[in-house]
Amino acid sequence: MIATYSISFRGGLASGASALAIEQSLGTKSASREIADEHGARVVEIDEGSGMVRIAFPAVNLGSIPTLLVAVVGEALETQDFDRLRLISLEFPEAWFAPYQGPRFGIKGIRGLLGIADRPLLIAILKPSVGLAPDEAASLAASLARGGADIIKDDELASAVSGHDPVERARAVSEALAWVEAETLRPCVYTANITGPVDGLTEMAESLSDLGNVWPMVAEHAIGLDALRVLAGGSGGIGGDGGASRPILCHRAYSGAVSRSADFGTDAAVLAGLARLCGGDLIHCGGIGGKLFDTHEGALASMASCRRPLAHLKPSLPIIGGGYWAGSVGAVMRAIGDNGFGFVLGSGVTDHPDGAEAGMRSVAIALEAELGGEGIESVLDRPEIARAIDHYGAVWQ
Numbered sequence: 001m002i003a004t005y006s007i008s009f010r011g012g013l014a015s016g017a018s019a020l021a022i023e024q025s026l027g028t029k030s031a032s033r034e035i036a037d038e039h040g041a042r043v044v045e046i047d048e049g050s051g052m053v054r055i056a057f058p059a060v061n062l063g064s065i066p067t068l069l070v071a072v073v074g075e076a077l078e079t080q081d082f083d084r085l086r087l088i089s090l091e092f093p094e095a096w097f098a099p100y101q102g103p104r105f106g107i108k109g110i111r112g113l114l115g116i117a118d119r120p121l122l123i124a125i126l127k128p129s130v131g132l133a134p135d136e137a138a139s140l141a142a143s144l145a146r147g148g149a150d151i152i153k154d155d156e157l158a159s160a161v162s163g164h165d166p167v168e169r170a171r172a173v174s175e176a177l178a179w180v181e182a183e184t185l186r187p188c189v190y191t192a193n194i195t196g197p198v199d200g201l202t203e204m205a206e207s208l209s210d211l212g213n214v215w216p217m218v219a220e221h222a223i224g225l226d227a228l229r230v231l232a233g234g235s236g237g238i239g240g241d242g243g244a245s246r247p248i249l250c251h252r253a254y255s256g257a258v259s260r261s262a263d264f265g266t267d268a269a270v271l272a273g274l275a276r277l278c279g280g281d282l283i284h285c286g287g288i289g290g291k292l293f294d295t296h297e298g299a300l301a302s303m304a305s306c307r308r309p310l311a312h313l314k315p316s317l318p319i320i321g322g323g324y325w326a327g328s329v330g331a332v333m334r335a336i337g338d339n340g341f342g343f344v345l346g347s348g349v350t351d352h353p354d355g356a357e358a359g360m361r362s363v364a365i366a367l368e369a370e371l372g373g374e375g376i377e378s379v380l381d382r383p384e385i386a387r388a389i390d391h392y393g394a395v396w397q
Helices: 011-021 034-039 065-072 106-114 134-147 166-184 198-206 225-232 268-277 294-308 326-336 357-370 385-394
Strands: 004-007 042-047 054-055 083-093 123-126 150-154 189-193 212-220 249-251 265-266 281-284 317-321 342-346
Touching: 004 011, 011 042, 011 054, 011 083, 042 083, 065 225, 083 123, 083 268, 106 317, 123 357, 134 166, 134 357, 166 189, 166 212, 198 212, 198 225, 212 225, 225 268, 265 268, 268 281, 268 294, 294 317, 294 326, 326 357, 326 385, 342 357, 357 385
Parallel strands: 083 265, 123 150, 123 342, 150 189, 189 212, 212 249, 249 281, 281 317, 317 342
Antiparallel strands: 004 054, 004 083, 042 054
């Protein structure tokens, strides 16, 4: 396995690359030749101009996701002689993927369940993030579904907080969405945030297994990537032989703690790829424009990690957001250049002056106009659009 890093070392780039390889494999220069040959990482490339180094790790050292993370971004990251140490990419030998099933549904499966052939998905967040009673969450979900949402998503903060029963909330939202589907003849599902103690994740998912329009959602970096793998199908998880199999939505909350720094940590695209490896069907990839820290290039790289051909793994559906509203749709679609993703929409629809349903409909109208090649300029006379612009401001360019 080859890891690419951006580094700065007080003793120079070559010394830093060597120190990194030793620290993250043998941990000493005095290992026997036999051990060093089998387990020692080695420097394969140094680029003095960019500060990039590539290090090859023996696959025998990397038996699981936890051991992989310890090996490639372990104690060297804490070494004071590094002024920069950032993991940029990972390249695995084909055989390394064999134990991992990846997403059980992937993009094609998700589109099949929702009956959406080829357009971006519209994913609406229940807001406020916490505090909604089950009947209030259900009413809001119904309004968003009537407005055109394909998926109603819990906020990452809405988990098993004090006074909140995720199962009661899920049953109320599920029933409301079933009524809307009967009215509109268009499916809409709910992703219930089950993020919480790892020893209760599978049980929590199973408690929702009789609700066909409810999918699980987790903050995969908060629970741990290997917990996601178990939830998705290993060791009796919901994707295993003994449980119902449904797509899993992954929210990247907490990942900013390790991905945001330009000098230390792990690139967000690497984290998105690992979430795919561990079974995430829909993966939050930050945002293009809006309030999140990602650059356009960074968000596109994360999306590419979800969708590029990779061994036997199905592609995950990348989802992006962060302050999106109807006036964001065209600019974001042009930046991405295809329809293989999902918009995540929060207060950009729920704070619409005419209510959440009108806010959701404004985005659906803008999307339809973009897909038709005419753009939002062709629907400025629609009241939902006009009121959105009055409230949120200028259309993104």
